[in-house]
Amino acid sequence: MESEKTAHIHAEEHEPTTSHDESHMFSGDEVLHGFQTDLNDLPVGYYRSSFFLGTMFAIGIGLMSAVGGFGLAAPALGLINSEIGPDPNINWVSFVYTLTLSISLLLVGRTSDLFGRRWFLIGGTVFALIGSVVSAVAQNVPTLIGGIALIGLGAGAQQSFSFVSNELVPMKYRYITNGWIYLWCFPTGGFGAAISKAFILYTKPGWRSCFYLLIALNLISGLLYTIFYHPPTFYMKHRTRTKTQQMKIFDYVGAALFVAGLILFEIGFLWGGGVYPWSSARVLCTLLIGAATLVVFVLWELYAPIKEPLVPMKLFKNVQWVAACVLLGLGASVYYAMAIIWPQMVAVLFTDDGGASMRAGWLNTIPGFTIVFGQALSGALTVAIGSARYQCMVVLVLGGVFLAANAYSTSSTLVGSSCLMAFASFFIGWNEALCLTNAGVEVEDQQEIGTAVGMAGSLRSAISTVAASVYVVVLTNRLGQTVPAEVPPAIVSAGLPAGSAAAFLGGLTTEDFSTVPGLTPDILSVGLAAYKLASAHAYKTVFLVSIAFSGIAVIITAWAPNVEDKMTSEVATILYAKEGQIVGTSKVAKDNEV
Known part of the structure; x- marks a missing residue:
């Protein structure tokens, strides 16, 4: 009867099916139940195989590209706007990335749980590649926004690294694995601002070179995924269901x-x-x-x-999983907000050239580099220290304190402000890596890890988008108050005719003061100093607002998970060779297609 049923499905759907009997998936000792096994039961050489190593390199390079889609463009928005704008919607180049990312993370996680991950990872890389090409040739801001939107959609697959890699390694090594993968963020996330500035200053294409780099990274990552990444296929996940049947109930x-x-x-x-x-x-x-x-x-x-609900609501009954997701989002909001605000501080407070120099590029790397440093080191620190809940409490308190302390920043506090930003970002990065791993560990059914971590990623991106917009709006509103209130009195007292004050304020935006009547070098110096002081007062408000977000995060840590009892040698998913073999063994898997 089973063979007749199988034949009927083949005839109707033209799609292969597999046996009901899970025990026939593998030969010999490679019998795995629900695609879960133990480290000690894996074939010899599994973690040294080209398939596993190639997959890990594909994940790392893909993440490097995904982070670069935001980290390389955000510091150059002013220059980009002056070249292909001006357009009042230039900030959407940053915002649309987090918006499309928040959408795609859950969709990639859930659909790849149901249909198999391989083609979603490859497809996401293709989206990011197309978006990079569109952005590289964009002649206006709307086109660039469209290209970044495609990059953000593709980044949903590329930033799914946590469940893609973590399901391949034992539970007890997940923190270390994520720490290793975060190392790939250093070039485009940690040094993204400096690389972006170097491209602008030293290459003929200027800021477009950022997207040429992303094109190369996406090509390499996509090629590695295609060659080496062979996780369980749809037919191995659903041995009594066809793709057409699955699509009907999606x-x-x-x-x-x-x-x-x-x-x-x-x-x-x-x-x-x-x-x-x-x-x-x-x-x-x-x-x-x-x-x-x-x-x-x-x-x-x-x-x-x-x-098959898009999001099994049982996830939200797990309070510790929810806490990990919210803490993840509140931590990530610091990165996205400071990637926009810190470069403005550097340009206005800490440089005299509007941030045009390579020195400004290096200063702009401070939040990104130290966040990545915290993320990368978090794996080893978490394993060494243990007590994940108390780690969250401590690092969020420290990160929040250092971030809020930056409210004291003025044009003469470069060293102190940089140190405070570095320490705040390090601890926030530590928290983010810790919570992202916990979001996968806390899943009761590890076959739904993509859905759970994808939902966590969507919540992270949504929360950080809202928080970042709050920071930007607060800064914009405060600058609209402090600059008109403080700069005109200063320049008029210095001798500028009162009727020229409006023209001077306009020059602060265009950086052209040649048309300001009655302006002298001494008055210009006074006016610029007043502008820096007024800007510092506006930035102070932004950092004081951060106390609210940090305070909420610290309270939520009371429900953060402790996962020490789950740090086992269990492995959720394994890879296969092209020939249908389990990676690391010569034995061939039965009754499935790879």
């Missing part, structure tokens, strides 16, 4: 509600206080409709008669 309504709700909600936050006033109909309607759509999404997932 939660399309849930996916549409999630995407639409998240986009509208985040756009509302990005518009508020910047593009439009918070009280405007555009902002309020977008926010409320987005929030309502997300509520409908949750109700749909809870009560609709669907066989």
